[in-house]
Amino acid sequence: xxxxxxxxxxxxxxxxxxxxxxxxxxxxxxxxxxxxxxxxxxxxxxxxxxxxxxxxxxxxxxxxxxxxxxxxxxxxxxxxxxxxxxxxxxxxxxxxxxxxxxxxxxxxxxxxxxxxxxxxxxxxxxxxxxxxxxxxxxxxxxxxxxxxxxxxxxxxxxxxxxxxxxxxxxxxxxxxxxxxxxxxxxxxxxxxxxxxxxxxxxxxxxxxxxxxxxxxxxxxxxxxxxxxxxxxxxxxxxxxxxxxxxxxxxxxxxxxxxxxxxxxxxxxxxxxxxxxxxxxxxxxxxxxxxxxxxxxxxxxxxxxxxxxxxxxxxxxxxxxxxxxxxxxxxxxxxxxxxxxxxxxxxxxxxxxxxxxxxxxxxxxxxxxxxxxxxxxxxxxxxxxxxxxxxxxxxxxxxxxxxxxxxxxxxxxxxxxxxxxxxxxxxxxxxxxxxxxxx
Ligand SMILES: Cc1cc2nc3c(=O)[nH]c(=O)nc-3n(C[C@H](O)[C@H](O)[C@H](O)COP(=O)(O)OP(=O)(O)OC[C@H]3O[C@@H](n4cnc5c(N)ncnc54)[C@H](O)[C@@H]3O)c2cc1C
Numbered sequence: 001x002x003x004x005x006x007x008x009x010x011x012x013x014x015x016x017x018x019x020x021x022x023x024x025x026x027x028x029x030x031x032x033x034x035x036x037x038x039x040x041x042x043x044x045x046x047x048x049x050x051x052x053x054x055x056x057x058x059x060x061x062x063x064x065x066x067x068x069x070x071x072x073x074x075x076x077x078x079x080x081x082x083x084x085x086x087x088x089x090x091x092x093x094x095x096x097x098x099x100x101x102x103x104x105x106x107x108x109x110x111x112x113x114x115x116x117x118x119x120x121x122x123x124x125x126x127x128x129x130x131x132x133x134x135x136x137x138x139x140x141x142x143x144x145x146x147x148x149x150x151x152x153x154x155x156x157x158x159x160x161x162x163x164x165x166x167x168x169x170x171x172x173x174x175x176x177x178x179x180x181x182x183x184x185x186x187x188x189x190x191x192x193x194x195x196x197x198x199x200x201x202x203x204x205x206x207x208x209x210x211x212x213x214x215x216x217x218x219x220x221x222x223x224x225x226x227x228x229x230x231x232x233x234x235x236x237x238x239x240x241x242x243x244x245x246x247x248x249x250x251x252x253x254x255x256x257x258x259x260x261x262x263x264x265x266x267x268x269x270x271x272x273x274x275x276x277x278x279x280x281x282x283x284x285x286x287x288x289x290x291x292x293x294x295x296x297x298x299x300x301x302x303x304x305x306x307x308x309x310x311x312x313x314x315x316x317x318x319x320x321x322x323x324x325x326x327x328x329x330x331x332x333x334x335x336x337x338x339x340x341x342x343x344x345x346x347x348x349x350x351x352x353x354x355x356x357x358x359x360x361x362x363x364x365x366x367x368x369x370x371x372x373x374x375x376x377x378x379x380x381x382x383x384x385x386x387x388x389x390x391x392x393x394x395x396x397x398x399x400x401x402x403x404x405x406x407x408x409x410x411x412x413x414x415x416x417x418x419x420x421x422x423x424x425x426x427x428x429x430x431x432x433x434x435x436x437x438x
Contacts, residue, residue, distance in 0.1 A: 003275075003295045004050035007093045011060055014298065015325050017334055017348030018101055021061050022094035023184035025076055026197075027242050030083030032189070037088075041066065043195065044090050064090035078180020080244045089184070094201075098294060099397050100346055103386050104325040105297075111326060118387055125149055125158045125286045127311070136389065146308040147286035150300075152261040153222045155290040159280055162290060163264035166220060170231035171211035173254035173403050179208055179243055188242040198238040204342070205372045207253075207403065210235050217259055227255040254404045263291035279303045287311070326350060342373040354381045361421075368414045369407050374399045379418030391415035 010019040026044075028037045044064045051061055065088075072087035073079060095101055106116045117132075124131040125147050132141045149158040156162045176182065182202050190196040201209045213231045220226075232255065236247045263278045277292030277300045289304040302318040309316060327348030329337075337344050339351035347354055358365040358377035368374050382388040382398035394415040395402040401411035 001050055001053065002299060003293060004054040004056070006296050006298055008051075008054040008056045009298065009321050010295070011056065011093050013322060013324060013328075014320070015101060015104065015328050016330055017328050017344070018096045018104065018325075019093045020096070021091045023075060024090050024092055024187055024199075025072060025184045026088040026090075026187045026189075027072060027076070027079050028085050028087055029080055029242070031191075031241050036189070036194075039194070040189075041088055044088055048090070061091050061093070064088060075184040076180065076182040076186050078182065078243045078245060079186070080242060082244075093295075094185075095294075096345055097400060099400070101294075101325075103398065104327055104348075106387065107385075108323070108325045116387060118393075119389060122151075122158075127284055127286055130286075146311060148304050148308060149286040149288040150290075150304065152290075153259045155261060155288055158286060159282070159288040159290070160285075161282075162278075162280060162288060164290060165262045165264045166217045166222065167260040167262055168215045168217035168220060168225055168231070168257050169212040169260055170215075170227040170235065170257040171209045171255065172227070172232060172235050172252045173256075174208050174210060174247065174251045175253060176202060176206045176208050178245070178247060178251040180245070181206075182208065186239075186242055188238055190238055191241075198235055200239055200242075204345070210239050210247075213257075214260075220259065222259050225257040225259055227257045231257070253406065256403070261290060277303070279307060281307050281311070343375075343378075346378070353385065354378055357381055357384075363417075364421075368399075368401055369410060372401065372407070374401055376414055376418060379415050380422050383419055383422035391419060394418060 007019075010016070011021070026032075026040055032040075041064075048064050066086060067075075067089045068086045069081075069084050071089075072084065073081070075087075075089075106114075110116050119135045121133045121135055122130050123133065128144060128146060130143050130147045132143050133139070134141075149155055151158060153164055153166045156164045179186075179200055182200060185202065186200040187197040188200075190198060196214070199209075199211060201211070203209055213234060215231070217225065232249065232252065236249065236252075240246045263274070263276075275291065275293045275296075277296065278288075278290050280288040280290075282288075287304055287307045289300050292300045298320050302320060306318065327350040329349045334344055334348060337349055337351055339347075339355040343351035343354050354375075354377050357380050358375055360377075364377040364380060365375055368376055368379065378399055379394050382394045386398055388394045388398050391412045392402075392415075395408070395411040399411075401414075402408050
């Protein structure tokens, strides 16, 4: 219910430029027996009751329905026709890109007076003091103020008694052609795990992401977790059940994984651990916020800030449910933004700022890579307006140019050129609304 409410805020007010309805298909084929199909349909309709309870109108997120084979094949032409008797079609909110949401949040906070500092490590956290180390210069600083520990899988390092479980979520990237150019997310049930699915998720630029796993990953590098061969095999084999053409490792053009920070629970796999968040306010220690989901980030932030306010003796109510992020606007206003649609998809009403940069130099207006819609101006914008400090920041955390392994070297070279260009013009460009660095 909490996720449904937050999805409502994101879709209608907070970030409707970045969160949009996307169709999901559950094909009903030879691998889905009628009893299972009935159970799945009941589950999907129960999920739709949450949409109704969250007051999300059917115009924003249409009701689920059973569709026939012809419509299913129109949405996903590559599906296997072996025993295909239609599909369950439902809609959910899809985020354009989690990096764009995080950048939008950081810039909105900056617009309200926050100093946003990246590449800075916090240590020795207490309730009202923290050591900061600038990872680029090595300089250290003691900062005083109310401290919140929101460090994801590392949260337990700063909260005695808290136990976190890291759950690895692996994704593969394939060309849309490998799956017959799906126009909907295709969901395939994981054999033997009722309610668990693997998804083929169409993205921009003719790429499809296949994910995801949910495996305990103790001791794994949290910064850049690798995708093990076993995860790749599992994803390829599970997704191949839904399609006429069997996927092989040769179809995989890129792969990535992340670690879900879950509050530990006794027994069961990580898929069974609750996605609820936990707030800790120990005497003398920082406020800790841990667990949760990206969808519920706003509630987590609200609970943490409310706890800080209580420590300060204040009780100002949170206003973030009604606060659009920078760039946010409804569909009608977005259609009138004077910039190419691909830029509006990623930057909302701020797209003309990127377009203004593109007008300064022909190379800035050109796509960085053949077949991809990201233009070089987006890299410069990442430096000038979005706090990117390195080429990796630009290709991994402002754009997604590094998703395809074979593109990485060219993308990084373009990012270095953008960093040089931005350095030579910094301070002279009105398009920039930079993030602060103390
Ligand atoms: C593959 C995958 C798919 C997911 N899919 C979904 C989904 O579909 N829907 C959904 O709602 N959720 C999803 N999630 C879950 C969601 O991404 C996480 O719940 C969310 O990112 C947690 O946010 P967080 O800020 O608590 O932690 P994180 O995102 O892990 O952020 C913690 C930050 O703290 C920083 N940090 C750590 N230690 C320090 C330190 N000492 N000093 C300074 N900084 C530090 C880290 O660098 C990191 O940037 C998914 C997660 C994964 C991995």
